[in-house]
Amino acid sequence: MxxxxxxxxxxxxxxxxxxxxxxxxxxxxxxxxxxxxxxxxxxxxxxxxxxxxxxxxxxxxxxxxxxxxxxxxxxLDPRIPKWQLHESLIGTNPGLGFRPLPPEDNVESTLIWYRGTNKENFEVWTNALDEFLLPYKTPGSISGRGQNIYNCDYGQEPPRGQVCDVDIKSWAPCVQENFYNYHRSAPCIFLKLNKIFGWVPHFYNESTSLPDIMPRDLKDFINTTAIREPHTLNTIWVSCEGENPADLENIGPIKYYPRRGFPGFYYPYENSEGYLSPLVAVHFERPVRGIIINVECKAWAKNIKHDRADRIGSVHFELMID
Known part of the structure; x- marks a missing residue:
């Protein structure tokens, strides 16, 4: 139908x-x-x-x-960066850093300010140094470091794959037991050179090649070293001084431990297991109290350039001790 x-x-x-x-x-x-x-x-x-x-x-x-x-x-290689030196974003000019740093809530500041007679006040800075230096005091805290530490020296570079030891006893009086001398209003500031894979320093190891802008006291030190310990000239030298004329008057005498620079046998950095950057402890023995002192520290090698505006090859911080 x-x-x-x-x-x-x-x-x-x-x-x-x-x-x-x-x-x-x-x-x-x-x-x-x-x-x-x-x-x-x-x-x-x-x-x-x-x-x-x-x-x-x-x-x-x-x-x-x-x-x-x-x-x-x-x-890619887990240890070797694909782009190195000139081809990398980091470049070939290592930066210089300092410790202790101001607290995290004031991260943009570079002022180290404390009262030497107040333990609670200066412990903020000494505790920060304790934390920073912990890997240097307990090598086992870095995986594998205890297995490949080598006692390096000038003329005795580490075998490939091994790392140089950092002797913390050579920092005296800038040691934990002495509160890094903060309680005596004569603080120690630690300097480190930033790591760049494969970077090889070109040393100032001849008095005739020293640049005119190098501080006079560092030139004298290098010339004296050339006479007394010529085998130690392969060093990335360090200088710290007041940034302005007034700062030069107020900064007081300065000493460096264990020596005035980073020994050349720590370089090049090749990301070996357990590597620790060498440190220089800068001891400000008698800075004038109650005034801000602008300090500029520089690392010296022929292939380290300096630019105060961009803080290339140098580091700036301020000291104020009440």
């Missing part, structure tokens, strides 16, 4: 006013529609299809990323 349906009746269905539902009923119908058996607007078959599609899509995407990462990692 053929049943005829007027086309106008079919068209009129599209112009019917939709059934009015309350918000609550609309949500219930969206969660589960018993007539069409839809959950969240989709049937079970529809959910299965879209689930399979996105599973395959993200699976293939994850596999592509994993393959790309694997190929990329094959070009």
């Amino acid at each position: 053929y049943i005829h349906q007027d086309i106008n009746d079919v068209q009129h269905q599209y112009f019917r006013k939709p059934q009015h539902l309350s918000k609550k009923d609309a949500i219930k119908l969206f969660l589960w529609n018993p007539k069409s058996r839809e959950i969240f607007g989709r049937t079970g078959v529809s959910w299965a299809k879209i689930g399979i599609f996105y599973t395959v899509f993200y699976g293939v995407l994850a596999a592509l990323v994993a393959v790309c990462m694997w190929v990329f990692l094959q070009t």
